[in-house]
Amino acid sequence: MSVAVAISQVEKRFGSLRALAGVSLQIGEGEFFGLLGPNGAGKTTLISCLAGLVRPDAGQLTVMGHDVLGDYREARRRLGVVPQELVFDPFFSVRETLRIQSGYFGIRHNDDWIDEILANLDLTAKADTNMRRLSGGMKRRVLVAQALVHKPPVIVLDEPTAGVDVELRQGLWQFIRRLNHDGHTVILTTHYLEEAEALCARIAMLKAGKVVALDTTRNLLARFSGQTLNLRLAGAVQLPPALQARATENGGIWTFHLATLDELEPLLAALRVGGCVIEDLRLTQTDLEDVFLGVMQEGRVSERTPC
Amino acid sequence: MLSGFRTLLYKELLRFWKVSFQTVGAPVLTALLYLLIFSHVLESHVQVHGVPYGAFLIPGLVIMSALQNAFANSSSSLIQSKVTGSVVFVLLPPISYVEFFLAYVVAAMLRGVMVGLGVLLVTMWFAPLTFVAPHWILLFIVLGGGIMGTLGMIAGIWADKFDQLAGFQNFLILPLTMLSGVFYSIHSLPEFWQLVSRFNPVFYMIDGFRFGFFGVSDVAPESSVAVVTATLLLVSAATLALLRSGYKLRS
Ligand SMILES: Nc1ncnc2c1ncn2[C@@H]1O[C@H](COP(=O)(O)OP(=O)(O)OP(=O)(O)O)[C@@H](O)[C@H]1O
Ligand SMILES: [Mg+2]
Numbered sequence: 366m367s368v369a370v371a372i373s374q375v376e377k378r379f380g381s382l383r384a385l386a387g388v389s390l391q392i393g394e395g396e397f398f399g400l401l402g403p404n405g406a407g408k409t410t411l412i413s414c415l416a417g418l419v420r421p422d423a424g425q426l427t428v429m430g431h432d433v434l435g436d437y438r439e440a441r442r443r444l445g446v447v448p449q450e451l452v453f454d455p456f457f458s459v460r461e462t463l464r465i466q467s468g469y470f471g472i473r474h475n476d477d478w479i480d481e482i483l484a485n486l487d488l489t490a491k492a493d494t495n496m497r498r499l500s501g502g503m504k505r506r507v508l509v510a511q512a513l514v515h516k517p518p519v520i521v522l523d524e525p526t527a528g529v530d531v532e533l534r535q536g537l538w539q540f541i542r543r544l545n546h547d548g549h550t551v552i553l554t555t556h557y558l559e560e561a562e563a564l565c566a567r568i569a570m571l572k573a574g575k576v577v578a579l580d581t582t583r584n585l586l587a588r589f590s591g592q593t594l595n596l597r598l599a600g601a602v603q604l605p606p607a608l609q610a611r612a613t614e615n616g617g618i619w620t621f622h623l624a625t626l627d628e629l630e631p632l633l634a635a636l637r638v639g640g641c642v643i644e645d646l647r648l649t650q651t652d653l654e655d656v657f658l659g660v661m662q663e664g665r666v667s668e669r670t671p672c
Numbered sequence: 673m674l675s676g677f678r679t680l681l682y683k684e685l686l687r688f689w690k691v692s693f694q695t696v697g698a699p700v701l702t703a704l705l706y707l708l709i710f711s712h713v714l715e716s717h718v719q720v721h722g723v724p725y726g727a728f729l730i731p732g733l734v735i736m737s738a739l740q741n742a743f744a745n746s747s748s749s750l751i752q753s754k755v756t757g758s759v760v761f762v763l764l765p766p767i768s769y770v771e772f773f774l775a776y777v778v779a780a781m782l783r784g785v786m787v788g789l790g791v792l793l794v795t796m797w798f799a800p801l802t803f804v805a806p807h808w809i810l811l812f813i814v815l816g817g818g819i820m821g822t823l824g825m826i827a828g829i830w831a832d833k834f835d836q837l838a839g840f841q842n843f844l845i846l847p848l849t850m851l852s853g854v855f856y857s858i859h860s861l862p863e864f865w866q867l868v869s870r871f872n873p874v875f876y877m878i879d880g881f882r883f884g885f886f887g888v889s890d891v892a893p894e895s896s897v898a899v900v901t902a903t904l905l906l907v908s909a910a911t912l913a914l915l916r917s918g919y920k921l922r923s
Contacts, residue, residue, distance in 0.1 A: 438766035452757035468679025469765035
């Protein structure tokens with residue numbers, strides 16, 4: 366598999382803030398790649414470096430082998446970015462916006478493809494509506510459309526589903542999946558982790574400008590596989606110290622990770638012995654959200670051996 | 673290769689054309705009001721260079737409106753797209769900074785020429801105009817519009833907020849254009865102010881432009897063209913350097 370996007374040792378400071386502290390990533394052609402991380406982790410900054418909107422202080426980025434600074438024309442031709450901010454040009458209609466955007470990429474007669482994008486994003490009825498008169502979700506769809514006018518081999522979506530209704534979200538993912546199936550590389554950031562879990566084959570987690578986890582989604586889930594047990598205790602009884610070391614607490618809810626269900630019975634027994642009374646209990650299959658929280662808390666994933 | 677320039681130019685033209693009532697209509701009306709008021713007050717009393725005041729005033733109003741609107745076009749387009757964030761649409765595609773520069777400046781110049789033409793069409797009926805040397809007329813409005821479009825780019829790139837842009841406009845552009853001989857010949861000024869005017873490049877644009885109509889001017893048009901061209905090269909070089917560095921556009 367050849368490399369679609371190569372990011373090596375990228376650093377970026379904003380004043381005294383280190384937004385990117387040496388990020389290295391390689392994303393293969395045709396991958397569906399997730400870039401996750403809490404607010405302020407540096408996801409958008411990294412995407413902006415890739416798109417040439419932000420100049421890194423150090424490091425190198427290439428898109429399909431073209432350096433984003435030295436060979437920016439070729440690099441940008443191959444990149445389509447859906448920006449996180451909901452921006453639009455209030456002077457134009459949807460179709461004008463897309464025609465103009467095509468022109469910037471040197472594509473003159475693009476109406477067939479524009480119509481196809483519009484149909485897939487359920488915008489056909491709004492094609493001649495001025496951008497100002499669109500709802501927020503529709504504006505976001507136009508942003509997606511704008512990123513696709515030049516059929517870029519690499520598509521970057523920075524939280525494309527924020528504020529988009531359920532039906533369209535499904536439609537959008539179907540469309541993006543199809544593009545991915547046709548060979549387009551997709552890089553996605555989102556705070557909807559179930560979305561990332563369902564779509565992305567590989568995931569990088571970013572925290573304070575650093576990559577803290579990078580693996581296939583399956584491996585990430587497997588490393589954390591098993592069950593998550595959430596429970597609330599009655600009264601002011603403390604957990605026995607031996608159990609406290611295994612658990613994390615958040616708002617009176619204790620969370621345990623169980624590799625297998627066999628661990629459940631001894632745990633409950635230990636609670637009984639410690640004099641704890643369970644007020645509420647919930648047992649769930651580990652999902653990406655648990656992995657995410659685990660990684661963000663102390664990089665636990667790397668400490669646990671894969672099963 | 674040039675499709676970025678072409679499309680960006682088209683977009684910029686479409687942008688002001690869609691609101692041409694404000695971008696062309698309004699300045700034409702303003703200029704007409706100036707003409708009616710000033711020439712009504714002064715017509716019977718004043719002649720400049722042997723030309724009746726009303727006729728003298730018209731070319732000045734034409735190019736002043738053109739210059740101010742050229743500045744307004746590039747500066748407001750840039751600041752608007754910066755404030756709304758839609759500037760990313762022109763930063764993401766493979767458009768070089770030279771194409772970027774040319775598209776904004778040419779669009780600004782064309783808006784200036786269009787406004788100038790509009791002002792000329794509505795004012796020329798009020799006083800006897802001649803067109804002694806049309807090539808000077810065209811040359812000065814094109815060069816002047818280019819300079820102002822370029823200054824507008826600098827202002828639009830530099831300003832983060834609309835009031836900063838208004839400051840640039842009110843404290844630099846407006847005085848430069850008003851105090852440049854639109855309403856008078858600088859020979860009617862005290863010596864000190866004559867000297868000051870000679871450091872104002874807009875004075876040369878207006879003086880040379882007016883020469884195209886009447887064949888008389890304070891300064892020889894060849895000298896004015898030299899000053900104006902040098903100014904254009906200077907501000908263009910500065911703007912290109914700004915764009916190349918990514919100042920305020922690519923952090
Ligand atoms: N232009 C800028 N000037 C100064 N600081 C900035 C700038 N852009 C981003 N930052 C800072 O850099 C850090 C990373 O921001 P970034 O937008 O990349 O985060 P993110 O991971 O995309 O977060 P979110 O999930 O909220 O979108 C933040 O602390 C942010 O405040
Ligand atoms: Mg972001």
